[in-house]
Amino acid sequence: MFDYLRLSLGLIPLGVYLIVMGFLAMRRRPTLLTSGQEALLLGFALMGFALIGPIELFFPTGAYAALGQWTWLLLVALYGLLVLLFALQRQPGWTVLGLDSQGFRNVLGEILEKGDIEHAWLGNHLQISEWDLQAMIEPSRGFQGVSHLNATGKQRNILGWYQLERLVVSSPLFSQARGATKSPNWVRSLLLIALGGMSLALATYWIDKDMERLQRLISEILMGR
Structure with missing residues (x-):
């Protein structure tokens, strides 16, 4: 039973x-x-x-x-x-x-530019030499309005990820990014x-x-x- x-x-x-x-x-x-x-x-x-x-x-x-x-x-x-x-x-x-992948890419780019952080984009691949950080923005499979930022490369600087997270979360550009998705x-x-x-x-x-x-x-x- x-x-x-x-x-x-x-x-x-x-x-x-x-x-x-x-x-x-x-x-x-x-x-x-x-x-x-x-x-x-x-x-x-x-x-x-x-x-x-x-x-x-x-x-x-x-x-x-x-x-x-x-x-x-x-x-x-x-x-x-x-x-x-x-x-x-x-x-x-x-x-x-x-935020979908394109919306998140736009917001993240604006935050990095406003913070005067030197970075480079290759498609959806992000590289920040100052923090030894490489990442790829990818859409979520099966879920609209969800995106992922995944680490790439063999070397992964945890401190760089923490600095990027603090920069993004504290930015009003991220918290106010309502228009990036329709609903x-x-x-x-x-x-x-x-x-x-x-x-x-x-x-x-x-x-x-x-x-x-x-x-x-x-x-x-x-x-x-």
């Missing part, structure tokens, strides 16, 4: 993630997410499934005998550290919600919000329907069985 209660515990973080992404995509002003931030958000979305899946499956009973209920806290902390390590190991890059992608935004709301609604229904079993399940988890 399918365990809907455990599934509901996994759906709660995923539903919150979908709703947050839906509202971010609905904004009329552009939103910049770094590759590390995307990894952290994805790690949060999968946290519930990790807890009821591999973490519970490979639960260290020996450690529980010595540490007791603190074992679960350490396992959650270990999962968080693994997600953080994955986020830090990702190559530099951005996802820009609310937000309402269909995608509403779809994400609807899926997130449905996930939370199903999770709430299943939890409320079997509250006594949830309390027993939490007790079993805390007892390490």
